[in-house]
Amino acid sequence: MKLSIIIPAFNEERNIHLLYSQITESLSDIEFECIFVDDGSEDKTFAEIKILADKDKRVKGLSLSRNFGHQTALLAGLNEAKNEIVITMDADGQHPPEVIKKLIEEHLKGYDIVNTRRISTADTKYMKKLFSKWYYKILNTLTDVQIEPASSDFRLMSRKTVDAYLKIEERDRFTRGLIKWMGFKQSIIEFDAPERMTGTTKYTLNKMLRLAFDGITAFSSKPLKISLILGFSAILLGLIYSVYVFVAYISGNTTSGWTSTMLVILFLGGFQLLSIGIIGEYIARIFNESKNRPHYFIKDKC
Ligand code: UDP
Ligand code: MG
Numbered sequence: 658m659k660l661s662i663i664i665p666a667f668n669e670e671r672n673i674h675l676l677y678s679q680i681t682e683s684l685s686d687i688e689f690e691c692i693f694v695d696d697g698s699e700d701k702t703f704a705e706i707k708i709l710a711d712k713d714k715r716v717k718g719l720s721l722s723r724n725f726g727h728q729t730a731l732l733a734g735l736n737e738a739k740n741e742i743v744i745t746m747d748a749d750g751q752h753p754p755e756v757i758k759k760l761i762e763e764h765l766k767g768y769d770i771v772n773t774r775r776i777s778t779a780d781t782k783y784m785k786k787l788f789s790k791w792y793y794k795i796l797n798t799l800t801d802v803q804i805e806p807a808s809s810d811f812r813l814m815s816r817k818t819v820d821a822y823l824k825i826e827e828r829d830r831f832t833r834g835l836i837k838w839m840g841f842k843q844s845i846i847e848f849d850a851p852e853r854m855t856g857t858t859k860y861t862l863n864k865m866l867r868l869a870f871d872g873i874t875a876f877s878s879k880p881l882k883i884s885l886i887l888g889f890s891a892i893l894l895g896l897i898y899s900v901y902v903f904v905a906y907i908s909g910n911t912t913s914g915w916t917s918t919m920l921v922i923l924f925l926g927g928f929q930l931l932s933i934g935i936i937g938e939y940i941a942r943i944f945n946e947s948k949n950r951p952h953y954f955i956k957d958k959c
Contacts, residue, residue, distance in 0.1 A: 659741055660689035662757075663734030665727050666706075666748035667696040671855040673705040676750055677716065683754045687761075692717045693748070694734045697724035703957065710959040722954040726864065728830040728871075729953050731810060735819055743814045750854035752811035759846055760813040769841040771813040772833070774805050775850040785865075792869055800876035802837040805845055812836070828945050828952065831872040838876070874938050881939065884932035891928050895921070 662680065666673065673693065680691060695703040695718060706718035719733055731745055744760065746752035756773070763771045793806040810832055814822070818841050825835055837843070860868075873880065898921070 658687070658761075660684070660687060660757075660761075661738035661740040661743045662689055662691045663694065663731065663738060663743065663745045664692065664748045665694045665696050665730030665734060665745075666698065666702050667724060667727070667730070667859045668698045668700045668702060669748040669856065669859075670698070670701040670705050672748050672750060672853075673702060673709065675854050676748055676754070677709050677713075679750070680754045680757075681713075684757060690715050690717060690738075690740060692719065692734050692737050694718075694730040694737075695720040696727065696730040697721050703959075707959045718957075718959040719955055720957040722956040725953045726867075727810070727860070728832050728868070731832055732830065733953050733955070735814075735823060738819065741816045743816070743819050744812070745814075746811045747809075749856065749859075751850045751852075752809065753848065753851060756811070756846075756848045757813075759848075763844050763846055764813050764815065766844075767842060768844040769815045769818045770836060770839075770843040772805070772836070772843060772845045773809050773811045773848050774807045774845055775809055776807070776847045777849050788865075792872075796872055796876075799873055799879045800834070802834050802876050804833055804837055808833050808845075809850075811848070817841075827875065829871045829875065829942060831868065831875050834872055834876050870938060874942055878939070880935045884928075884935045887928045888932060891925055895925075 664676065677691070680689075693702075693706045693709075693716070695706060697720075703718060703720045706716070706720075709716040710718050717737070719737060721730060721733060725733075734745065735743065742761065742764065744757055746754075746757075752773075760771045760773070790806055793804060793808075797803050814836075818836075818839065821839055821841070822835065825839075827835070898917075
């Protein structure tokens, strides 16, 4: 049994060596290749990977031409992986290498894909946990793919499922949604996520929101329908209100009315902007797909 381990890394210079030693220690009896994907780091991440690759031929490095984001870096790694079993994990130590053996055990029970979910996240902020919890509730209500809360991109995939995944052409990926959508025999195991070894999160608020929107818009067109429902409700309320306006006009009671006018303008304006925004999100996705650009460029390999 041979493993390919894929590790996207963005500005993780101080974590590369630490993670490498943890991996070699916990997988001393398993044959593996370790593919670090430097996602356009501005620090010495790729230099660190090169040092490892020079002394250990199991280590490979890819350097993307710029920061394409975690999800695309994962894709680049999957394209490069050659072995029968493929593991994807973070570079910061929050996906402990000792869990890999548990993933393999579960795979040997007959599962093609073994997903993971964090049961405790030592250094995750309260707000992020709350956001994540509600996000998965909304996502699972709006979309047909059901994703476990606290899911992560720490997972095992068999060769068959990696090949299937690579057939997906989609841009702006939400990997965990696509994996669920693919089907195959999947299982999920739980793990304790320790604190980041060094450095701070590379998922800025902006990147997190982007991923959250991609997750919803890639798997559901319900938001478009919601904006339609909002529009209809606004028209209905408008109709009811116009009866009142008409009665008031007949009874000659029409001087004041600033408050109600303002409320109507504010609400309608809000609904309209919201709906245009939602439509915009989908058009942006179509626009991105239609350009049909390569997903990433590789600048350097080692
Ligand atoms: N990452 C990446 N490109 C990015 C952002 C993050 O390759 O643009 C990598 C990062 O180096 C790490 C993994 O994705 O290996 C998860 O990121 P992070 O640990 O910062 O996220 P968090 O655990 O805080 O959600
Ligand atoms: Mg992390």
